[in-house]
Amino acid sequence: MIELAVPAHLQLRKQPKQKRSHALIANIIDCTESLVQQLGYQAVNTNAIAQRAGIHVKSLYEFFPNKESILYYIADQWLLSLRKMCIEYESAQYLTLDWRRYFFELHQGCRADGRYEKNYNSLQGLWDLMPEFIALDEFHRQFLIAFHIKHFRRFGAKQSDEELTTLCHFLMGMEDGLGLVLAQVNHEQAAQLSKLHFETICFHLEKILEH
CATH class of the missing domain: 1.10.10.60 (Homeodomain-like)
Known part of the structure; x- marks a missing residue:
């Protein structure tokens, strides 16, 4: 679901x-x-x-x-589009990629969404103040955790679900922080930050996917 x-x-x-x-x-x-x-x-x-x-x-x-229904619509449609994008990365053309290329393509797909920086800023605060938004955020996070753990295991991760869930929480926290920054910098800086972000992801994935 x-x-x-x-x-x-x-x-x-x-x-x-x-x-x-x-x-x-x-x-x-x-x-x-x-x-x-x-x-x-x-x-x-x-x-x-x-x-x-x-x-x-x-x-x-x-x-x-009401106003809240507009904001919820924005958040719901945006996060749903990200989940649908994840499903698209389970098609045959992507499943043949090595882990670095696979997660790079996924990373680039998120960045290609033109609403990324805008929505991180415009919706900031709602996640913590309104129960309905908290529930939506939690639903989205649980989907992403399950999605990533499935593909970590596909690429050979042997750690427990608890350990991999902790890694997912760390990576998502890093993503949230970056989302708030990207809207405040110019295009060149955003590209550099995105590159550093992916390099950091790879640093941590190397520990679980390369033995």
């Missing part, structure tokens, strides 16, 4: 069907992300989002019951 049921009070009021509705939701999402990055999510409300989007707030409420 790669999807978590959306809490009832955060669900879309109706699903977009027409191209115009999809465009409206995309506009609301873009404006919400922009405002949250500028002001912080606590200072943003649905009226401000509607004004930035150039729509009447009633149009926003046709789909989203």
Whole structure:
């Protein structure tokens, strides 16, 4: 299972069907992300989002019951896309790669997601303050832990599940910290940091995959 049921009070009021509705939701999402990055999510409300989007707030409420539902939608869709990407890396074309190339491709795939830096900043704080976001974050982390342990073992890791889970927590913590930094640096610095990040990953994987 790669999807978590959306809490009832955060669900879309109706699903977009027409191209115009999809465009409206995309506009609301873009404006919400922009405002949250500028002001912080606590200072943003649905009226401000509607004004930035150039729509009447009633149009926003046709789909989203509240501000939190918009933010949850952003987080849920982004993290779901990352989980789907992981599944794509279990296709035959990737399973023939050696471990360095496999995890490099996975690493590059995450970086290629244009929402990476933006969402780390715009959603920062929600993970710790709202129970629904905490549950979503935990669901996502458990998926990633299971995914990585499966492939660590595929490449020969013999450590216990507990040891490999600890390594996963360390690598994810490093990823979280990097995500907050990348949005604050220029493109060249971001590329250098990403390279250092992958080298650090390899340093730790060498210990469990090369005996």
